[in-house]
Amino acid sequence: MEEESPCAFQDIGEEKRTVRQVPRVHIGRKQAKRRRPRQVTAGDMRKQARPAIEALEQSACQLQVFPGFRGMVQELVSRAQRMKRQQYTIALFGAFSAGKSSFANALLGDAVLPVSPHPTTAAINHVLPPTEERPHGTVLVQFKRKEQVLADVNQALEIAEQKVASFAELEALLDEHARIVREQQEKEAEKARREALEQTNPDAGKKTERKEEEEEEEELRDPLELLRDEQLFFLEAVRNGLSDMRGQFGEERTVTMEELSLFVAVEERACFVERVLLYYDGPLTRQGVILIDTPGAGSMNARHTEVAFEHIKHADAVVFVTYYNHAFSRADREFLIQLGRVKEYFARDKMFFIVNAADLAASEAEIDDVLRHVERNLLACGIREARLYPVSSQIGLLAARLAQGRLSEDEAALYRKLTGTPPDTPPPESAEGRFFSGITLFEEDFRAFVTEELVGAAVASAYEDIGRALRVLEAWRTEARTEEGERRRKEEQAKAARLASGTAIEEVDTDIERGLVAQEIEELVYYVKQRVFYRYFDEFKAIINVPAFADEQEEMQTLLRRYTNEIIRFVAFDLAQEMRATSLRIETFLERTLAGIHRRTENELRALDENIALAGYEALEYETPSFVPGLHEWNATVFADLLAPYKNRATFFTEGGNMKLRDDLEARLRGPVSEYVSACEKQLKDAYLPMFDREVQRLRQKWVRQVDEYFTGKLAALTASGDMAALDAAYEAVRAIYQTRRK
Known part of the structure; x- marks a missing residue:
């Protein structure tokens, strides 16, 4: 077994991310060496289907005057309408703090999605193309029903063998937990005081021992002692947010983009949110792409697990994001094992794997080490020949902001530093920065996947329908010409x-x-x-x-x-x-x-x-x-x-x-x-x-x-x-x- 690079897999959190003072690795150029050359498809992905849509509509127009073609005409028109409305869904998965939201923001070209503070409170975020009824910037927040929240609470309590039927019971349970923890801390402090006293006065220690024997009583056990910190965190967030949630269970609320972070980044509110729908006008959504940012792979929410499976099943593309120097967690592996279980049952390979924060690499060799490590983990989970992309979401987003003329001086300095550009020279142009970040190559391959496989399959089906109509017409012409x-x-x-x-x-x-x-x-x-x-x-x-x-x-x-x-x-x-x-x-x-x-x-x-x-x-x-x-x-x-x-x-x-x-x-x-x-x-x-x-x-x-x-x-x-x-x-x-x- 190959020895893994020790510098590539230090387990540090994203909040501790530091920028190394080393020569910068050009991520895009490095990735370009790894992939097969391919023709780049430019323009709106949906435009590739327009000739087929026109062919369907024109064929339907020609056939509608003949008896016996009514059903076929309806099928041709229906297929044309479906192709016109076609949207393509990218579902993002990955461990909490792997950088899913930052990668989504890099694709969207702006800091659209706030970062959720905790995997247990995270909601599912959908970024959709705007409509007439829901223009750019509209945000719909769907709150959980009371029964859903209680189900989440009881799932968190299951390790402790506890169950509640109401929020009042939850609060009583948390109060009892806090009281017993406080009493235990007081006993520990008293024990430490007595031990210190024994060292200075042995006779006092003997008296203390006798007193303890006389006052011996059964110690109360903490009802939540079996829970880990993440479960306790979630339960406290529910309790702390209850007062703001009265009357909003199961409701849908329209908020502004500025208010969005209150429902995603504030734990006491995020734990009550089922999903967020954000209608956003950007280069990606204009092409009919819907982006779904799911909770981290470590989410303990049972519904998240089931919803994640539905997204794996129905999304047009599944993108798994891992952080450059994070080891794969047990939660990562569980999710990847599930991907491995179902991968072969899809009509086409729709999975993409992102190694985020690749700008942390000290050399191309180090990137190779990390990619080999990821490939080995994927193989162990039953995923072979994975599409693997090292990227820097941070560089990609900074490059997009440069194109919009919104790069601050501090951001420009960071952009130069991350791309290895001398301080006294202009930063790379936006397109070059996007290529440097590796985002461009992912976008090109995703575009090719959509146009060649998804749109291509729809176009092939469209012409199969037209060909079937043509064969029937030809047979009827031939028979009608007989004596x-x-x-x-x-x-x-x-x-x-x-x-x-x-x-x-x-x-x-x-x-x-x-x-x-x-x-x-x-x-x-x-x-x-x-x-x-x-x-x-x-x-x-x-x-x-x-x-x-x-x-x-x-x-x-x-x-x-x-x-x-x-x-x-x-x-x-x-x-x-x-x-x-x-x-x-x-x-x-x-x-x-x-x-x-x-x-x-x-x-x-x-x-x-x-x-x-x-x-x-x-x-x-x-x-x-x-x-x-x-x-x-x-x-x-x-x-x-x-x-x-x-x-x-x-x-x-x-x-x-x-x-x-x-x-x-x-x-x-x-x-x-x-x-x-x-x-x-x-x-x-x-x-x-x-x-x-x-x-x-x-x-x-x-x-x-x-x-x-x-x-x-x-x-x-x-x-x-x-x-x-x-x-x-x-x-x-x-x-x-x-x-x-x-x-």
Whole structure:
């Protein structure tokens, strides 16, 4: 294994970021050496689709006068409208403080998004193109419902084995925690005073010991002693913000951009915000791009995890941001493992990986070290051949501000320093600064991805629809030119084929495919439990290890209870993540199965009339079932008998107590895990088998309409020879339109 550069992975926070006095590495030039040369697509990305949109509209205009083309015309017009309205979503992910917001601001060209102070309070920010109803600068803040906030609170309390039904109960719990902590501190201070007294007066110490024995009483335990600082921080933020939230739960509020930071950067408000919609007019949004800045990968919010999966699934591009000299955290790895689980099930590779603050590099070799480190981590998470970009969001944003004429003297000095420009010379032009930062190369590759893969796929589908219409026109022209006797014979054949087609559609049997869907669900779910327990062993070692018990201030049993609960919550979390990934695998299988049924049906119909052409199968967006982490009734108290024997930190590890606890806990968890998995299997079948049935029924109805229209048009062509001139003219016009695809 390669040795990682020690200078590249110092674990320092972004707030401690310092600018080294070293020769600057030209990030853009360095990145340009790593990527394959490609043609740069200039201009608005959506303009690439305009010729296809015009082709669809012109074809629809030519076909609308003929019987039998009504449905096809509607499909052509509908596709043109969808392409006109097309927007492209970039979803940003990454660890808290990795620089997602600064990267988003660099893409937007201005300091638009404020930085959230804490991952537990962060909201999901959407930056969208403005509309007539919501002009530039409009900000909509959606507040959580009271039930949502309480659910977040109880999730934070779960490690402590506590639950509240109201905010009043939360405040009482926090007050009790504060009181007991205060009393413990007072006892510690008193103990220190007595120890000092013993050193000066031994007799007083003996009296103190006797007094302690006489006054011995059961010590109250802190109800929140098992929580970590981030959970306590979140609970305190909720309590402190309650007074301002009265009457606003579940409401939507319009604020200004200047007020936005109050709802994103102030913890006591941010913890009540579900999402923020910011309508912003900028170079990126003018091209129809929507930017979604998600909470950090370390967010403990269960809804954030589920919403993150939805964004992974539906976004056009997924961008993961990591900080240049931050080691990958456990939260990073959990998110990347989820990406690795689902990556192969997407139609195209839509993932981009950003190494932010690359201006900290002392040399190109150091950048190489960091990129290799990131690639190894991605590979360990199942992500191969990743698109990887070192960037400096700070330089990119400064360059954008220079172009706007808004660079202050201090910013100009920093811009020169970061780009290695002598103080007495002008700073680099904006375009050169953007290239230096590495942002330009990411933007070029993202533009190419959109135009070549997303727009390209839409354009290809558009011309497939036009080509299908053209083939039908050509067949009708040919048959309409036959002699009258032959036309009458073909007319009778068409009538018979029409009846037979209806019967064939009605008799399409999908029982085998439905059984295969159920079997696929069972097989996929079967392996979930195996994968979760395979990861359980690694996670147990990551949570319960010698350094984790180094704090002598906390009791052995307190630590064991905390870590046991964390392990149980990890198993619950991983099960839910596995089920979400399983749902995507099932949807992919459903799509392939239904597409196969569609092709089989089309072949059967073509056996009756070789010119029948059904519209290509386009899968609907499936409504993914919601999977929340379970195992709520299982915690350290339930497993107290497993923890009780372990009193000594040293012997716990040296005598194999940790390994025995690992195996005993695994054995006890297998039952609850099996119950959860079985419930999820039923949930998956209850969701996807009816979806399969509905989709088959929708396809039948669509096939009936298309076949009926096809024969209506064919019979019209066979019985109305006087319209040959119009048919020929339409054919030539649509053929000319179709041939524009090659230009």
